[in-house]
Amino acid sequence: MIIGDDFSKRARELLIEIANQADNDTSILVQVDQVCEKLEIGRKEAKNLFDFLEVKGFISIQNIGGAYLYSSVFITNKGLDKIRDY
Secondary structure (H helix, E strand, C coil): CCHHHHHHHHHHHHHHHHHHHHHCCCCEEEEEHHHHHHCCHHHHHHHHHHHHHHHHHCEEEEEECCCEEEEEEEECCCHHHHHCCC
């Protein structure tokens, strides 16, 4: 996986959308399919983006399964802090 400007932009968009759907609350579970459909993210791209965000500690993947491999996530405090940096 190559991480460049386009990937970083998509990861940022995804993280912001996860935060929006969670109302900036780390205890609210966000459905991956809703986020991906809204941002028009395909399966392969979704896996790479979610893996990247989890490795960075910006999200916590909760359930595996569904159309996008992962079915739900939480945003973390570190993820919320990162959004403030944008």
